[in-house]
Amino acid sequence: MSSVLFDTPGPKAVARNRVLSVVTLLVVVAIIGFVIYRFAESGQFQARKWQLFSFPLVQQTLLQAIGATLSAFATAAVFSLVLGIVLAFGRLSDRRWISVPCLAFTELFRAVPLLILMMIMYYGLPTLGVQGISPFIAVVVGLTLYNGSVLAEVFRAGIESLPRGQKEAGFAIGLRKSTVMTSILLPQAVRAMLPVIIAQLVVILKDTALGFIVTYNEILFQAKYFGSQAQYGSPIIPAAIIAGVIYVGLCLLLAGVAKFLESRMRRNQRIAKGTRAPVAAGSAAGD
Template identity: 70%
Template sequence: MSSVLFDAPGRKAITRNRVLGVLTIVVILAFLAFVIYKFAESGQFNAKKWSLFSAPLVQQTLLKGLGATLSAFAVAAVGSLILGMVLAVGRLSERRWISLPVGWITELFRAIPLLILMAIMFYGLPSVGVQGMTPYIAVVTSLILYNGSVLAEVFRAGIRAIPKGQSEAAYALGLRKTSVMTIILLPQAVRTMLPVIIAQLVVTLKDTSIGFIITYQELLYQISFYGGQTQYQTPYIPAAIIGGSMYVGCCLILAGLAKYAESRLRRSPKVSTRATPAVPGAGTLDSNGTV
């Protein structure tokens, strides 16, 4: 049996694939066992190292750091999506006095590393007289500028991928360019590029951890603080395991919500089985030919 794209594997190929799959699982399990053994050998599972994280105050502080991470992510995610749409529309403008500056802005903020951008926001702007730049504002602003510029190219690619005939048909119906962009092109671009958009939002969530460099007290800041406690034998590994598990959990929840949203967007609308009369007072014919 064969498919359009490839031949179906035979018995030997199926057996070979199963053997390779088992070997892969064995290698992964062996690597995990080696890592756990080295941790146990170096005393990373000692009760004293983990006792720090059983204290209620420490747990509350970690949850507070997680809340700070999610707070920065929520604002940055919304701001990045809005900025990305605005930059994408501006870059697609037919007026060069709009598209050229927007293109320069997009490429500029895409090219600056996020850590440098945060440092400029927090340390550089106050030195030139800009006041009120807190770590939270610096982190959120940097995330919006960087990820918004990246998402602008994602939206632009999605809009370019839509068949040109759809916009031409909309213009033929008398719609303005703003209506064509907001009603027809952007919704389809978001639906098409949703996996890439969600992947970039996951990156945004993880990039909030860079904020600890400028003393933003998010989750990684708290992990680093408690991992360096010498009276508990500097539990860096336990702190990393706990903090990493919290990051992974947040990313998995975000990915699950993204899959749910994608399935909802890709679900075709239900079509009514009973035709709507085109003329007022008209009915539908039954199987006997009567109205």
């Protein structure tokens, strides 16, 4: 079976793809094995280097760092979603004095690296007389400005990808443009762009690691501190492994929650379609 964009591979192509898959798997396993071997040769798996992480106080500190990471992520995620929706609506406005500034704002903060935004907030603004910028505020504001601008393009693309009939039907029954946007277009755009939105939320979670530059007490900051303890053999690699495992676990947890929400939305949509069908059939029988 084939289509315009894809031809079903034949027996030779299937065999070749299987060989390439096996070779790729062997190469990846060999690389991982070599890295583990070098870690073992350099003493990274010695009990002395891992002893530090067996102390209850160190474990409690890591839990506090996880809480700080999740706090910054949750705050920045909410503000980024709100900012992205506002900027997307501004970009789609018919008034140029609204759409042009929103366009400039979006393009500016999409182009500025996130690390520079955090450094400007924490190190730059105090030199201009702006006081009270804590590491938490610097991290959250930097994440919000950058990811809000990225999400603005996601929402705008999702809204513009919808059929024009959706918007025209809303105008035909006398709805205002703001009502059409919030009640008709935005919910459909969110459902359509949900995988991209979730991917950007995962990016926000991982980018909280940049907070160690502004001394924010998150996971990477604590891992860097524990890895520099010379009395325990400077366990840099063990600290990095533990931090990486924590980040992977948090990202997988977020992806699992997103998958659950997506499946729930699809199930509700199927239920709604199933309830509309009998109503339509009943109306036809009555006619």
